[in-house]
Amino acid sequence: MNRTKQVLSETFWQLLDEMPYSKITVKGIVDRCHVNRNTFYYHFQDIPALAEATMQAWVEEIVEKHFSFGNPMDCLLPLVAGCAARKRAILHIYRSVQREEFVRHLNGMIDHAVGVYADGVRNTLGTDLDTLPLLCHLYKCVGIGLVLDWLDQNMGYDMPEFLKKICVLYQGAAQRALLGGPEKPPL
Numbered sequence: 001m002n003r004t005k006q007v008l009s010e011t012f013w014q015l016l017d018e019m020p021y022s023k024i025t026v027k028g029i030v031d032r033c034h035v036n037r038n039t040f041y042y043h044f045q046d047i048p049a050l051a052e053a054t055m056q057a058w059v060e061e062i063v064e065k066h067f068s069f070g071n072p073m074d075c076l077l078p079l080v081a082g083c084a085a086r087k088r089a090i091l092h093i094y095r096s097v098q099r100e101e102f103v104r105h106l107n108g109m110i111d112h113a114v115g116v117y118a119d120g121v122r123n124t125l126g127t128d129l130d131t132l133p134l135l136c137h138l139y140k141c142v143g144i145g146l147v148l149d150w151l152d153q154n155m156g157y158d159m160p161e162f163l164k165k166i167c168v169l170y171q172g173a174a175q176r177a178l179l180g181g182p183e184k185p186p187l
Helices: 003-018 026-033 037-043 047-066 072-085 087-094 099-125 132-152 159-179
Strands: none
Touching: 003 026, 003 037, 003 047, 003 087, 026 037, 026 047, 047 072, 047 099, 072 087, 072 099, 072 132, 072 159, 087 099, 087 132, 099 132, 132 159
16 A cells, blocks of 8 residues: 555544544545545545555455464454454444445455464364364354454453453364364363
8 A cells, every 4th residue: 555545544544533434524534634635536436445445454464464373363363453452443434334344354354364274273184174164164153253243242341351262162172073072062
């Protein structure tokens, strides 16, 4: 992302932290950036295009910096931390007309995290496992469900701690399933 686009995106995040998405205007963005409207429209068609590009860059930054781990907790915690660091902005966008776009990006991030985890399992066990796609789908659905619930609860509980406990439970169940261990779930 070039410098001007980056400044526009950073300003968008700042404004989103201060006010609901529906209150953000091109005028507000360009006034804060000290650029003219033509500069904004040279880079973005409108505010939704800016929101899309800003979220995409944020997703790519988190993926680039953090997604090289081997278990689901370590893959999902950077996403949760990123959301928590921008709590007001994330809640504003989640409650806006851009919610579907935001959820699509979250889904992509969680899907990527699960893929990294699956690659780690595959590499660790040195085999292609028939049950791995099933577990990946489960992890993805659980991950997105947990994050959406957290957002619906206004991020009102300690998601990293909750996520750690859930991942320990699921990791134990996944290892037993992959290695043919006992069928009963962990308590």
